[in-house]
Amino acid sequence: MDVVQLVGVKKAHVDPAGGRCAVLDVERWVLGAGEQAALLGHSGSGKTTLLHVIAGLTLPDEGSVRVADCELTGLDEPARDRFRAGAIGYVYQTLNLLDGFSSLENVLLGMTFGGRPPDERRARDLLDRVGLGHRLHHRPEALSVGERQRVAVARALLARPTVMLADEPTAHLDPVNQRQVIDLIRSACREESVALLLVTHAPDVAEAFERVESIESFNRAAKGIPAKEVA
Amino acid sequence: MSLWAIAVRGLRVRALSTTLTGVSLAMGVMLVVCVLVVYGVVAGAFERNASLGYDVIVGAKGGRLQLVLNTVYHLSTPVENVPYSYYREFVEGEFAPYVVWAIPYCLGDNYRGNRVVGTVPGLFEVEYSPGRRYAIAKGRNMRQDGAFEAVVGAVAARQAGLAVGDRFRPTHGVEDDGQGHEHEEFAVVGVLAPTGTPNDRALFVNIEGFYLLDGHTSHDREGTVPDRHDDEDVHDQDHLHAENQPTHLEGDDHEHGGHEQANLGDHGQDAHANGHAEPDDHGHGHDHGELEATAPADHDDDDHDHAGHQGHDHGPVPVEQREVTAILVRTANPVASALLPNRINEGPVAQAVSPAREIRGLFEEVVGPIQWALLGLAALVVVVAAVGILVSLVNSMGARRREIAVMRALGARRRDVLTIVLLESLLLGVAGGAAGWLLGHALLGVVGPLAAARTGIAVGPLSFAAAELAILPLVALLATLAGYLPARMAYRTDVARALGSSA
Numbered sequence: 001m002d003v004v005q006l007v008g009v010k011k012a013h014v015d016p017a018g019g020r021c022a023v024l025d026v027e028r029w030v031l032g033a034g035e036q037a038a039l040l041g042h043s044g045s046g047k048t049t050l051l052h053v054i055a056g057l058t059l060p061d062e063g064s065v066r067v068a069d070c071e072l073t074g075l076d077e078p079a080r081d082r083f084r085a086g087a088i089g090y091v092y093q094t095l096n097l098l099d100g101f102s103s104l105e106n107v108l109l110g111m112t113f114g115g116r117p118p119d120e121r122r123a124r125d126l127l128d129r130v131g132l133g134h135r136l137h138h139r140p141e142a143l144s145v146g147e148r149q150r151v152a153v154a155r156a157l158l159a160r161p162t163v164m165l166a167d168e169p170t171a172h173l174d175p176v177n178q179r180q181v182i183d184l185i186r187s188a189c190r191e192e193s194v195a196l197l198l199v200t201h202a203p204d205v206a207e208a209f210e211r212v213e214s215i216e217s218f219n220r221a222a223k224g225i226p227a228k229e230v231a
Numbered sequence: 232m233s234l235w236a237i238a239v240r241g242l243r244v245r246a247l248s249t250t251l252t253g254v255s256l257a258m259g260v261m262l263v264v265c266v267l268v269v270y271g272v273v274a275g276a277f278e279r280n281a282s283l284g285y286d287v288i289v290g291a292k293g294g295r296l297q298l299v300l301n302t303v304y305h306l307s308t309p310v311e312n313v314p315y316s317y318y319r320e321f322v323e324g325e326f327a328p329y330v331v332w333a334i335p336y337c338l339g340d341n342y343r344g345n346r347v348v349g350t351v352p353g354l355f356e357v358e359y360s361p362g363r364r365y366a367i368a369k370g371r372n373m374r375q376d377g378a379f380e381a382v383v384g385a386v387a388a389r390q391a392g393l394a395v396g397d398r399f400r401p402t403h404g405v406e407d408d409g410q411g412h413e414h415e416e417f418a419v420v421g422v423l424a425p426t427g428t429p430n431d432r433a434l435f436v437n438i439e440g441f442y443l444l445d446g447h448t449s450h451d452r453e454g455t456v457p458d459r460h461d462d463e464d465v466h467d468q469d470h471l472h473a474e475n476q477p478t479h480l481e482g483d484d485h486e487h488g489g490h491e492q493a494n495l496g497d498h499g500q501d502a503h504a505n506g507h508a509e510p511d512d513h514g515h516g517h518d519h520g521e522l523e524a525t526a527p528a529d530h531d532d533d534d535h536d537h538a539g540h541q542g543h544d545h546g547p548v549p550v551e552q553r554e555v556t557a558i559l560v561r562t563a564n565p566v567a568s569a570l571l572p573n574r575i576n577e578g579p580v581a582q583a584v585s586p587a588r589e590i591r592g593l594f595e596e597v598v599g600p601i602q603w604a605l606l607g608l609a610a611l612v613v614v615v616a617a618v619g620i621l622v623s624l625v626n627s628m629g630a631r632r633r634e635i636a637v638m639r640a641l642g643a644r645r646r647d648v649l650t651i652v653l654l655e656s657l658l659l660g661v662a663g664g665a666a667g668w669l670l671g672h673a674l675l676g677v678v679g680p681l682a683a684a685r686t687g688i689a690v691g692p693l694s695f696a697a698a699e700l701a702i703l704p705l706v707a708l709l710a711t712l713a714g715y716l717p718a719r720m721a722y723r724t725d726v727a728r729a730l731g732s733s734a
Binding site: 085099101159 | 232233237240241243244634637638639640641642643644645646647726727730
C-alpha cells in the first residue's frame with residue numbers, strides 16, 4: 001500500500017522577472033508503507049519543493065498528492081496543517097530546534113499543534129532511544145549539531161506519523177555523525193513502521209538505502225536543466 | 232505545551248529586548264499611576280476642603296482666590312487686613328443676624344516654614360468640616376487669657392519637633408526665608424489630632440498674643456503711639472453675638488458685669504481694668520515699643536497664665552489698633568448664606584467669598600487641566616512604550632522567521648503563530664503594566680511623605696484611584712494592538728522560503 005502518491009504533479013515558481021519557472025513535473029511517484037527511500041539530486045533540482053508538496057506546506061499547481069489516504073490538494077491550509085501535525089514527521093538540515101526550549105520541550109512541540117494531548121512519557125522514551133535520555137533538559141545551545149539532529153528525529157516521531165521527510169539531515173555533520181544519524185533515522189522509522197523519504201545531494205549518505213533514486217529520474221522539470229536555471 | 236508557554240519562552244529567549252521594552256512600558260505606567268493617584272487624592276482633598284465648617288470667608292477686597300488660598304490652604308501671601316471692628320459686626324453688629332459663628336484669623340507669621348495663625352480658642356470648638364470637629368490629641372485648647380499659648384497642628388508639631396510644654400518664637404513673614412525678625416515665645420499647650428486638612432500644617436496662637444507681637448497692629452505699622460482703651464472698650468470687642476454663638480463658645484469662667492462673654496480674647500482683663508500700661512522690660516531682645524508704652528502699668532501677671540511669658544506687662548491691644556486678615560463665617564441658613572456676601576461685597580471695606588466655589592473653580596480651571604495635561608503626557612509615554620513593543624517584536628521577526636517556519640512545519644496553523652506573537656505582546660504589556668503599577672505605588676510611598684509635608688495632602692503607597700482599574704486592561708489592549716503588525720508578519724511567513732528552500 002502506498003502512503004505517498006503523486007500523480008501529474010506540476011509546480012512552478014515565479015522568477016524575479018515575472019516569468020514562470022517549472023520546478024516539479026512529476027507524472028507519478030509513490031512511496032510504500034514503511035518503505036525507506038533516498039532521493040538524490042543536485043542543488044536546485046526540486047528536492048525540497050517535492051518534500052514541501054508532500055508535507056502540504058505548499059500546493060502543486062496541478063496534479064494529485066495523496067498522503068496516508070488523504071488527498072492534500074482537497075484540503076484548505078488549516079486542514080493541511082492539522083494533517084501534517086499528525087501524519088508527517090519532518091527533519092531539516094539544521095536549526096530544527098527552537099531556542100529557549102529544552103530537548104524534551106522541543107520534542108513535545110511535535111504534538112503541540114496536532115490537537116492531541118502531549119505524550120511526555122513517549123517523548124522521554126524517544127529521547128532515550130536516540131541516546132539523549134541524560135540530556136532531557138539541555139537547551140539547543142548546549143547540544144552538539146549531531147545531538148540536535150537526534151532531538152529533531154525524536155520530535156518527528158513523537159506524533160506517530162505515517163511518513164518521515166528528512167531534508168539533508170546530515171548536511172552539517174562530520175562523516176561519523178552522518179552515519180550515526182542516518183542509522184538512527186532508519187532504525188527508528190523501521191521500529192515505528194514509518195515510511196521514510198530522505199533527500200540528499202551526497203551519494204555516500206544515500207548508499208545505505210535499499211531504494212535510491214535520482215530526482216531527475218522522475219522530475220521532468222529537473223532533467224537536463226542546470227541548477228542555476230532552476231529557481 | 233500551550234501557546235502561552237511558547238509565548239513565554241519566546242520572550243525569555245529575547246530576555247534583554249523583553250526587559251528593556253518592559254521597563255520602558257513600566258516607567259510609563261508608573262507615571263500614569265502616580266498622576267492618577269495624585270489626581271484622585273488632590274481632587275478628594277479639594278472636595279473635602281471645599282466642604283468646610285464655614286461657608287463664607289471675609290477679608291479685604293482684592294484677590295478672592297488669594298483670600299481662600301491663604302485662609303484655607305495656608306498658601307500664597309495674605310491679603311490686606313480689615314479692621315477688627317469689622318469683625319465685631321459679625322459678632323454683635325449688622326451682620327450678626329446672619330451668622331452662627333465667626334472666627335477671626337490673623338496671618339503673616341511662620342515658624343520654620345509652617346504658617347502661624349492668630350485666632351481664638353473657639354476655632355477648635357466648631358466643626359472644621361460638616362460633622363467633624365477638631366480633637367486635641369495631647370494637651371488642651373489654649374485659654375482665652377493665655378495670650379501666649381498655642382495649639383499646633385499634627386504635621387506642624389511633627390515637622391517642627393514641638394510637643395506640649397515646648398516654646399517657639401514665630402518669625403515675621405509667611406516664608407521661612409531667614410529675613411523676618413523673631414517674635415516672642417509662645418508655649419505649646421495642645422497638639423491637634425490629624426484632620427487631613429491643611430490646618431495640620433499650621434500653628435495656632437492666641438490672637439491676643441498675636442496682637443502683642445511687633446508689627447501686628449495698625450499702629451505698629453503706622454508708627455504712631457496707640458492709646459489703650461479702657462476696660463469697657465476691650466471687653467466689648469470680645470463679646471460674641473450671644474444669640475448666634477454656639478453654646479460651647481458662650482460664656483466662660485469669667486463674669487463681667489453680669490453678662491456672659493464668648494471669651495475669644497480677654498487677655499489682660501484685670502490689667503486693662505487698671506488702665507494703661509507702662510513700658511515693660513521683658514528682656515526678650517525685642518522691643519514692643521509703642522505698644523508696650525500703652526500697656527497697663529500695674530498688670531498683674533499672677534492672675535494670668537501667660538504660658539511662658541511671665542514677667543511681661545502686656546495689656547490687650549485697643550480695638551482700633553486691631554486688624555484681622557480673614558473672618559471665617561458660618562451663616563445661619565441658606566438665605567443668610569445668599570444675602571450676607573452681597574451685603575458685604577456692596578460695602579467698601581471687605582469682600583465675602585464662598586470658599587467652596589473658589590476651590591472648585593480653582594480645581595476646574597487650573598489644577599484639573601494641569602493634571603489632565605500630566606495624565607496626557609504620561610499616557611503618551613505609555614503609547615511610546617507600546618510602540619517600543621511593536622519595534623521590538625518587528626525587529627525580532629527577521630530572526631524568528633525560521634522558528635515560525637519550524638512551528639508551521641510541525642503543524643502550527645497560521646493563526647497559531649499569530650496568536651503566539653499576540654500573546655507575547657500581551658504578556659509583555661501585562662507584565663510591564665503590573666510592574667509599572669507596583670513601581671508607581673512604591674514611588675508614591677517614597678515621595679508621599681514629602682508631598683504631605685509640603686502640601687498637607689496625604690498620599691502614600693496605599694493610595695488608590697478608581698481609574699487605576701482601567702490601567703492594566705488598557706495597557707493590555709494597547710500592547711495587543713502593538714503586537715498585531717508583527718503577528719501579521721508571522722502569519723504571512725512563507726514557510727517554504729523560511730525553511731531554506733533550495734527548490
